[in-house]
Amino acid sequence: MVDADQTFVIVGGGLAGAKAAETLRSEGFTGRVILIGDERDHPYERPPLSKGYLSGKEERDSVFIHEPAWYAQADIELHLGQPVTTIDREARTVRLGDGTTIRYDKLLLATGAEPRRLDVPGTDLAGVHHLRCLAHADRLQGVLAALGRDNGHLVIAGAGWIGLEVAAAARGYGAEVTVVEPEPTPLHQAIGPELGQLFTDLHAGHGVRFRFGARLAEIVGQDGMVLAARTDDGEEHPAHAVLVAIGSVPRTTLAENAGLALVDRAHGGGIAVDASLRTSDPDIHAAGDVAAADHPLLHTRLRVDHWANALNGGPAAARAMLGQDVTYDRVPYFFSDQYDLGMEYSGWAPPGTYDQVVLRGDAGRREFIAFWLKDRRVLAGMNVNVWDVTGPIQELIRSGAPVDTEALADPATPLTAVVPRP
The missing domain is CATH 3.50.50.60 (FAD/NAD(P)-binding domain)
Structure with a gap:
């Protein structure tokens, strides 16, 4: 049980942080929840920034996760436009840019990532x-x-x-x-x-x-x-x-200065966390773009810089902070919209990890599913202008079993029939 007088602090005002705060309340936590963000805007989702909002198809207000009044109604204390400058793990405090010190019982780092910079002449120009x-x-x-x-x-x-x-x-x-x-x-x-x-x-x-x-x-x-x-x-x-x-780089300076274990930049960087999103300090968790998790399903340490990871990782970390038994093993997922092409990608199959790509459907018409395989085992799948197939694609990945590649490529064979059954 979590005492009502405990204070949980969340550093990072993005999707992972906001969803973690929401989950703490929905799971019955009655202590203080303090959400700190270095931007002045209320927590928002990032996909519209390069899609609907940027293209002018969606209004600016559509990006926000909650109405501003929701935070007060949920009794979540917001500190916006305030960066956290230091973490004192021994005293269990964080210090804000204005000098304010806040004590925590549990701390979540959801500091996200920032754009990788280009080191060439002229990058200081206004355009x-x-x-x-x-x-x-x-x-x-x-x-x-x-x-x-x-x-x-x-x-x-x-x-x-x-x-x-x-x-x-x-x-x-x-x-x-x-x-x-x-x-x-x-x-x-x-x-x-x-x-x-x-x-x-x-x-x-x-x-x-x-x-x-x-x-x-x-x-x-x-x-x-x-x-x-x-x-x-x-x-x-x-x-x-x-x-x-x-590309982007995880914002790990705060964690590094606090002495938390990190992952080498050559391997994606980020704050090293276990399957419950706990850092090397048992009172500190990390979620979202900054967390490099020991992934139980993929058997590798993975930092996923995508919307779904923040959406699901924040709540998972919140439950772990509450003492629940959490294993964060979701299949990585992201989506993209470009012109008349919509796609969803599930899994993890960077070049060098697969030995075969199988196509189902008509690639010429851009209506198909692509599967990346290793030893006939599905590592990842991407559906392009084909919908409502994420579930079976992720089942194929989770099964880890060899599949019939001819059936996989045949649109007449339901994907659910391709999933190996025990």
Whole structure:
């Protein structure tokens, strides 16, 4: 049982932190819940920042997880616009930027991640953008609209999910778009080369230009404004704005200074947590983008920088803080919307971990499911414009058993029939 006079502190005002606070209340915790965020906005969801809100299809208020009044109604104390500067594990306190000290009985770190920076000349120009927080999306939405009106050029460094989603939004406004990517295909590290060409064709069909096998070497400007972007192959691309979308890094400085165990950056970085999302300190948990969990299903330590991990990891950590028996073993999941293509991806199969890709459906019409296999065992599945199949795809992954690849590829065979039964 948790005493009513206990204080649980959550550092991080994103989806993981807000859902953890909500779960503490729904599970009956009656002590103090203090949620601290370094942004002034109330907790919000990030997917609309590169999708619906950025494209102008959704209103700004749609991104928020709860109405502002909900926090007071749930008796959750908010400290917004206040970074936590230090954790004193011996005293079990956190210190805020304004000098306030708050004691905790249990602490959750949901500090998220931040955009990876590009280390080349010109990144200090006014037209260079990143996309991670709501303020970034606010600015970028106006930039894309202006580029569309003026036939302006956007250069995007990085053909990952954020880069491609912003490219789609920019084309929706009418902006000219060039994407620079060192790998031979988009999303190379996420889905491998076999499916990367699909996204090349999708975007090229909407007027996006790609420069593969190249990196940005310099951003050229005048009077503080962007004029062009030069790549390391000697090419110069016209640009009125540049988006740097080369990945993210977990925000671990607070944990590192507190002496918590971390994962090496070469292996994804993050705060090392066990299957119950507990850090090396039994009174401190971590969830969301910053947590590198020992995953019981995948038998590896994994940091997942996606919406579903925050949505589910925050509540799991909250239950573990309450002393419940928690094993966080959800199949990693994310989704993307680009033009008329909608997709969902379940599992984990980076290049080098699989030996076969099986397609079910019509890839030419962009209505299919792709499966990544190792020794006939499904590691991951991606459904493209095919819906209501996430459940059986994740069952296939969880089973860990060899499958009949011909049946897997046959749309006439229900996916539920392909799942091996004991």
